[in-house]
Every structure is written in C-alpha cells, then in structure tokens.
Amino acid sequence: MEALFNNLLACRVVVTSLFLCVCLFSGCKSSGIGPINILGPTDESDEAAKIVADANQDLTKIKVLYEQNESKREELKSAMEKNDAVAAKKIADDVVYLINDGAAFGNSAVEKIQKAQEMQINDDYREYLRLKEESLKLQLEAFENYRMAARTLRDNYDPKNVASRDKVKLEFKTRSENYRTIMEKARDYSNRANELAKEALKKA
Numbered sequence: 001m002e003a004l005f006n007n008l009l010a011c012r013v014v015v016t017s018l019f020l021c022v023c024l025f026s027g028c029k030s031s032g033i034g035p036i037n038i039l040g041p042t043d044e045s046d047e048a049a050k051i052v053a054d055a056n057q058d059l060t061k062i063k064v065l066y067e068q069n070e071s072k073r074e075e076l077k078s079a080m081e082k083n084d085a086v087a088a089k090k091i092a093d094d095v096v097y098l099i100n101d102g103a104a105f106g107n108s109a110v111e112k113i114q115k116a117q118e119m120q121i122n123d124d125y126r127e128y129l130r131l132k133e134e135s136l137k138l139q140l141e142a143f144e145n146y147r148m149a150a151r152t153l154r155d156n157y158d159p160k161n162v163a164s165r166d167k168v169k170l171e172f173k174t175r176s177e178n179y180r181t182i183m184e185k186a187r188d189y190s191n192r193a194n195e196l197a198k199e200a201l202k203k204a
Contacts, residue, residue, distance in 0.1 A: 089153070100147065117130060142178075152175075
C-alpha cells in the first residue's frame with residue numbers, strides 16, 4: 001500500500017503540463033487552420049483551451065483529494081504491523097472511496113480532453129491532447145488495480161487466518177505489480193506528449 005501513496009499524485013504532471021501547453025498550442029498553426037478561414041470552419045483553439053482548462057480543474061481536485069489523504073499510508077502500515085484487522089479494514093475502505101472519488105474527477109477530465117480533440121484545432125495540439133488522454137486513461141486503469149487490492153484487503157484481511165491472509169497478500173502483490181507496469185506506460189505517453197510540446201515551442 002505504501003507504493004500507492006508514493007504515486008497517488010502522478011496526475012499532477014498532467015495538470016501542470018496541460019496548463020503550460022494550452023497557450024502554446026493555441027498559437028500554433030498546421031493543416032492550413034488559422035484563426036479565421038472564410039473557406040472552412042473557424043479555428044476553435046481558444047474554445048478548446050477553455051475546455052482543457054476546465055479539465056485541469058478536475059485534475060487539481062484529484063491532487064487536493066490525494067494530498068489530504070496521504071496520511072493514510074502510515075496509518076495502514078501501522079495497523080497491519082499491529083495485526084489490527086479492524087483498523088486496517090477501515091483505512092482500506094477509506095482508500096477505496098478515495099480512489100472512487102478521484103476516478104470520477106479523472107473520467108470527467110478525460111471526457112473534456114476528448115471533446116477538445118474533436119474541435120477545429122491544429123494537428124500538434126490534437127496529438128498532444130490524444131497522448132495526454134491515453135496517459136490519464138492508463139493512470140485510471142492503474143489506480144483501479146489499487147482500488148481492487150484495497151477492496152480485497154478491506155473485505156478479506158484476517159491476520160489470524162493464515163490461508164486467507166496469504167491469499168490477500170498475494171493478490172495485493174499482483175495488483176501492485178500491475179499498477180507499476182501500467183503506470184510506466186502512462187508515464188511514457190505523458191513524456192511523448194511533453195516532447196511534442198517542446199518541439200512545438202521550438203517552432204513557435
């Protein structure tokens with residue numbers, strides 16, 4: 001569980017980079033799309049930027065939510081060291097609801113980023129948003145693995161039952177490894193998006 005709280009703020013990277021790149025990509029031009037085109041649709045970069053800014057608000061809520069609950073890491077660790085099943089299950093239950101709330105904000109942000117991609121924006125901006133969307137979706141998938149692990153701990157942890165305890169620990173270990181694997185993929189997408197932003201900055 002410690003690894004979960006060490007990485008719960010991973011979405012902060014998405015928040016910062018999305019915010020910094022809104023203006024950058026809004027000013028780029030590609031595929032003949034400019035601010036006004038009388039022979040085609042009007043460029044919607046400014047409107048897309050507003051939607052992305054709204055998505056940033058959802059991601060900021062996730063950051064605040066996780067920061068407020070970061071202390072649960074040590075609480076859970078302490079409860080398990082003491083074989084305190086009641087406390088461990090209560091904290092695990094808190095973690096389940098914490099991730100549920102965070103997932104709701106995350107899914108809202110994904111929907112907004114998808115909406116921005118469907119607008120008349122330059123190709124670099126659209127690709128940047130696509131990569132960030134993929135990164136965020138993978139992060140949500142990774143956190144779902146931890147939610148399931150915490151739920152198993154909440155529902156089945158019994159330090160007095162060796163067979164049950166070992167089963168819970170094995171599932172927790174497996175889902176923790178899945179979390180790390182998926183999160184690495186998420187970081188890869190995010191890094192690719194950031195590299196695209198750097199290239200766009202050089203062209204500006």
